[in-house]
Amino acid sequence: MVRYKALIAYDGTLFNGFQRQSEGRTVQEELERTLSKMASQPIMVHGSGRTDAKVHALGQVIHFDYPQARPLEKMRFALDTQTPEDIAVIKIEEVTEAFHARYLVKEKVYEFHVQIGKPRSPFRRHYASYYPYPLDLTKIERALPDLLGTHDFSAFCASGSSVEDKTRTIYEATMTYDESLSELVFTFRGDGFLYKMIRILVGTLLKIGNGRLDETSIPSIIASKNRQLAGPTAHPEGLYLKEVRY
Amino acid sequence: MVRYKALIAYDGTLFNGFQRQSEGRTVQEELERTLSKMASQPIMVHGSGRTDAKVHALGQVIHFDYPQARPLEKMRFALDTQTPEDIAVIKIEEVTEAFHARYLVKEKVYEFHVQIGKPRSPFRRHYASYYPYPLDLTKIERALPDLLGTHDFSAFCASGSSVEDKTRTIYEATMTYDESLSELVFTFRGDGFLYKMIRILVGTLLKIGNGRLDETSIPSIIASKNRQLAGPTAHPEGLYLKEVRY
Incomplete structure (x- = not known):
């Protein structure tokens, strides 16, 4: 398992917020769907926090654990282009398991x-x-x-x-x-x-x-x-x- | 009848272009619907020309004949707020019948x-x-x-x-x-x-x-x-x- 930290932007207009909900399309769900397809196994995404329906992000931070190490720009490009057009993946970096997108926010x-x-x-x-x-x-x-x-x-x-x-x-x-x-x-x-x-x-x-x-x-x-x-x-x-x- | 010239802007994303079509939502149709309701009689809108589906306008010009003279800012405000949010009415002025939004474009x-x-x-x-x-x-x-x-x-x-x-x-x-x-x-x-x-x-x-x-x-x-x-x-x-x- 390799932990990745990613910087993402999204147009919140058509999302029912960041966090997975029982109803409505969410950013987390779209990211998890794409990553799980890429990895051929379920991947969980952790965001720095929620954003409400229609709220935008210029620099939301997420982390996720991926089964193997991949070249960073390849990973970024795959995730950016395979997620819907209202989500952009700006940057991906490898981090240690000590990193957590939510718990360590300053x-x-x-x-x-x-x-x-x-x-x-x-x-x-x-x-x-x-x-x-x-x-x-x-x-x-x-x-x-x-x-x-x-x-x-x-x-x-x-x-x-x-x-x-x-x-x-x-x-x-x-x-x-x-x-x-x-x-x-x-x-x-x-x-x-x-x-x-x-x-x-x-x-x-x-x-x-x-x-x-x-x-x-x-x-x-x-x-x-x-x-x-x-x-x-x-x-x-x-x-x-x-x-x-x- | 009083002829009005109006300067309008629209976000073309959800329109099938400016000109009234048999299928799909158009800017002309929305303007005509609102004006006809305001005047309680059918009003025809003439644009400077067509724009295609998804094409935007920052300064489209239209003209229409209205049954009576109305204060310009009242007219602008009514048309602006009664049309959908993706159309804005920036300015309205009274013109003579010699004016035509399409024929006189320079x-x-x-x-x-x-x-x-x-x-x-x-x-x-x-x-x-x-x-x-x-x-x-x-x-x-x-x-x-x-x-x-x-x-x-x-x-x-x-x-x-x-x-x-x-x-x-x-x-x-x-x-x-x-x-x-x-x-x-x-x-x-x-x-x-x-x-x-x-x-x-x-x-x-x-x-x-x-x-x-x-x-x-x-x-x-x-x-x-x-x-x-x-x-x-x-x-x-x-x-x-x-x-x-x-």
Whole structure:
């Protein structure tokens, strides 16, 4: 058995998320089907974590154990071309059995795209959420630093999560404007994120930018641990898992 | 009756082209359905010309006659939001009855995107054609100016066209490289283009870049008027109708 680590990208539009489900097409299932065919035996794929339905990945990391060593570029090409077109295999490397795609994650980086131009671009309808209402970007910029640091983020966690410890550390929370796409691009880097946390963070920041929530309210929302005080959950199509660091 | 001119964009992926067909979903049909509902009477839409299945538009122009005058932004907003998400209505203006979206076209501008990076991006599979083979871009750059001017472009016209006069004038034929997307972007501006002409031009230019056709061969291919001597027809997903000038 040889353990491989692979860097993959996928367009989440037509997937019911990364993780194998009883219903719906998933990224894990497609990767496992292709690898199992290549190896002529069942291969299990381990991802760095789940992504929800319609959420994209620019740099998801997986590992799997394969019955024999194969030339890396041959392996990458076979897996890339034999999986469906909405999955790309960017890089494959051999790792020791000590490596684990999920347990050893140090940091994750997510990006969230919000189109704010009018009309909504038909080309971005699956790749950015859309916010057609007025936004004061300086308010969002003032609120962003309040997210940094180690906090109990219960207020930004969707119900249905079974995780007990909701303390996470956010190292980076920024917003830039992509003029060619008329899109706000939020970047969040942290040691881990709760269920739908990024989407709730973005929904809250947009509510602040729209003036329906005060720009100084983040600390009190965090302290409340009350999901009801944060903003709505932004749509999944704007979210990208950008990088996983070990 | 008031005549309106509208600037529209569409993602061609899920359309069987612009023009109403007996089979398949078309842009014209969606626009006509929405306008007819808005006006409570049948409204006919005239486009600047057809686009094929899967071909996109950034700036298609249409006109239609509407029973009464309406505030322009209200009209634009209604048509934009009531048509499906893969159609956007960018601008509407009132024009005289002398205006006709098809008959008065002076120039059209098309863009063609070719992804050349590895692996193929899952996010661009519907928005750029893919060329994974070696390319000498200087050869393409040397060939491009040979397309300029007034020629009989029969060699670059797909069979099945009923147009008799195949003389067209190309004013602009350029190629740039979009580094962030790893895509070649071809731009063609001319007084009109034949059936599948841009896609055959791109297929021929890529064959030249790949060294399987000489970089000086464009003039002799044009002179031959023989479709067999030009390159293959590039895939429709890379093609964008960018602008129509009157």
